[in-house]
Amino acid sequence: MEQHRFDKLQKIKELSEQPFVNFHKVENDINQVTDKYKDTEKEDLPAQDVYFDVAGRIMALRPFGKAAFLTIKDRTGMIQVYVKKGEITDEDYQVFDLTDVGDIVGIKGFLFKTKTGELTICAKHFRLLTKALRDLPEKWHGLKDIETRYRQRYVDLIVNEDVKDTFRKRSIIVQEVRKFFINRDFFEVETPMMHPIVGGATAKPFITHHNALDMPLYLRIAPELYLKRLVIGGFERIFEINRNFRNEGLSTRHNPEFTMIEWYNAYNDYHGLMDMIEEMLQQISEKLYGKLEVEFNGNTISMQGPWPRMTMQEAITAYSNVRGEELTDREKACALAEKIGINVMKDWGKGKIIMEIFEELVEHKLINPTFIIDYPKEVSPLAKSKKDDPETTERFELFVGGFELANGFNELNDPIDQKERFEKQVAAKEAGDEEACMMDTDYIRALEYGLPPTAGAGLGIDRLVMLFTNSPSIRDVVLFPHMRPEDAD
Numbered sequence: 001m002e003q004h005r006f007d008k009l010q011k012i013k014e015l016s017e018q019p020f021v022n023f024h025k026v027e028n029d030i031n032q033v034t035d036k037y038k039d040t041e042k043e044d045l046p047a048q049d050v051y052f053d054v055a056g057r058i059m060a061l062r063p064f065g066k067a068a069f070l071t072i073k074d075r076t077g078m079i080q081v082y083v084k085k086g087e088i089t090d091e092d093y094q095v096f097d098l099t100d101v102g103d104i105v106g107i108k109g110f111l112f113k114t115k116t117g118e119l120t121i122c123a124k125h126f127r128l129l130t131k132a133l134r135d136l137p138e139k140w141h142g143l144k145d146i147e148t149r150y151r152q153r154y155v156d157l158i159v160n161e162d163v164k165d166t167f168r169k170r171s172i173i174v175q176e177v178r179k180f181f182i183n184r185d186f187f188e189v190e191t192p193m194m195h196p197i198v199g200g201a202t203a204k205p206f207i208t209h210h211n212a213l214d215m216p217l218y219l220r221i222a223p224e225l226y227l228k229r230l231v232i233g234g235f236e237r238i239f240e241i242n243r244n245f246r247n248e249g250l251s252t253r254h255n256p257e258f259t260m261i262e263w264y265n266a267y268n269d270y271h272g273l274m275d276m277i278e279e280m281l282q283q284i285s286e287k288l289y290g291k292l293e294v295e296f297n298g299n300t301i302s303m304q305g306p307w308p309r310m311t312m313q314e315a316i317t318a319y320s321n322v323r324g325e326e327l328t329d330r331e332k333a334c335a336l337a338e339k340i341g342i343n344v345m346k347d348w349g350k351g352k353i354i355m356e357i358f359e360e361l362v363e364h365k366l367i368n369p370t371f372i373i374d375y376p377k378e379v380s381p382l383a384k385s386k387k388d389d390p391e392t393t394e395r396f397e398l399f400v401g402g403f404e405l406a407n408g409f410n411e412l413n414d415p416i417d418q419k420e421r422f423e424k425q426v427a428a429k430e431a432g433d434e435e436a437c438m439m440d441t442d443y444i445r446a447l448e449y450g451l452p453p454t455a456g457a458g459l460g461i462d463r464l465v466m467l468f469t470n471s472p473s474i475r476d477v478v479l480f481p482h483m484r485p486e487d488a489d
Contacts, residue, residue, distance in 0.1 A: 351376020
């Protein structure tokens with residue numbers, strides 16, 4: 001609390017005025033006024049007995065004598081206000097004289113234009129609605145420190161309009177994603193956020209405890225197994241937009257709590273899902289920018305289709321100096337991996353090693369949208385194997401701007417095969433792999449009732465917003481990112 005503001009607060013109370021108003025009805029959004037009259041000639045503005053009623057935060061205050069110009073901002077825009085003693089009551093002016101930048105006020109008055117042609121409200125009624133007890137940073141011209149911006153997002157949103165615009169675009173993106181699926185006869189559902197069994201992805205979970213049931217629960221790492229239960233139950237086209245939680249490190253692309261859309265489509269395959277994703281992102285690009293181009297991280301990314309589809313091996317040879325024969329067996333792949341600095345674990349098969357090579361050499365080079373397809377079975381415990389190559393799965397990941405954006409595959413619907421893969425995951429967990437899945441016997445039972453041929457995918461909403469707002473860090477597109485305590489070393 002700033003002392004000079006506290007002193008003014010006390011003076012306002014001594015005037016028997018309320019510095020924190022319960023309710024104030026507003027008749028006009030600021031942009032309703034500015035959009036309609038900004039180009040109107042002075043003599044054509046409404047008569048001075050026609051009042052406009054707005055409210056907002058004071059962002060600038062320029063006093064001179066017994067008058068002042070101030071700029072106020074609401075959720076829609078900003079407008080200049082002229083306050084002069086004699087135009088408002090003496091009681092109102094006494095309160096106005098105690099206001100500061102950052103205070104929230106209600107203004108009612110008529111429109112005029114200054115000598116410079118700026119549309120302005122001449123206040124006839126002034127009301128203090130909320131007295132701000134802290135100064136805005138640098139007279140609102142810029143909260144620059146990145147850590148402070150994340151911690152005090154409320155101030156960041158007040159003073160940095162581009163940040164507010166990022167989150168407006170985030171809302172539009174989520175709406176467009178939802179509309180895309182609803183328009184294709186998909187059904188939106190909600191599944192549990194706390195799971196008795198870890199599954200649906202390979203990740204380390206957050207653990208909690210249910211006191212009444214006296215049992216551990218896990219914040220979900222993915223909704224996959226519950227969503228596929230619903231497909232078994234007859235919901236053949238479903239999607240969910242919601243949070244996942246993974247107890248992993250923080251980075252520019254990882255937050256332990258993140259938003260995804262996951263969807264399942266019976267009687268479709270992974271190629272059909274790739275078509276859907278391509279169409280959806282193109283629609284979002286057109287909606288936001290009116291073109292199939294996005295600026296991200298210094299690159300102009302083309303959304304024009306068709307987007308290339310290639311295997312990991314094809315991508316490695318296309319984007320590096322690696323020759324195809326260096327990936328033909330585990331021994332050669334292992335030698336290559338160690339040559340480029342990858343510490344190969346003894347239980348890794350060829351597929352895992354190739355994936356590590358891909359992530360090291362290629363992933364950051366995939367700027368324009370590219371689908372990497374047909375992943376090794378070893379790293380795809382829930383994906384269906386190809387008929388002619390049982391060690392390869394019908395799976396894809398989408399890479400844009402140098403990072404992974406979506407993951408999907410033809411779902412494994414053979415309960416016997418699924419049980420065997422779960423057993424391998426259990427063995428890996430018992431050997432110390434904290435990210436391996438648990439055995440889910442109820443999901444096996446569900447599969448035994450029959451899952452139709454189905455394809456499913458997940459797409460990271462936070463990363464999608466990063467891409468479409470040219471944001472370098474996931475913390476720029478999450479309103480309240482997780483951070484260390486302020487008093488941490």
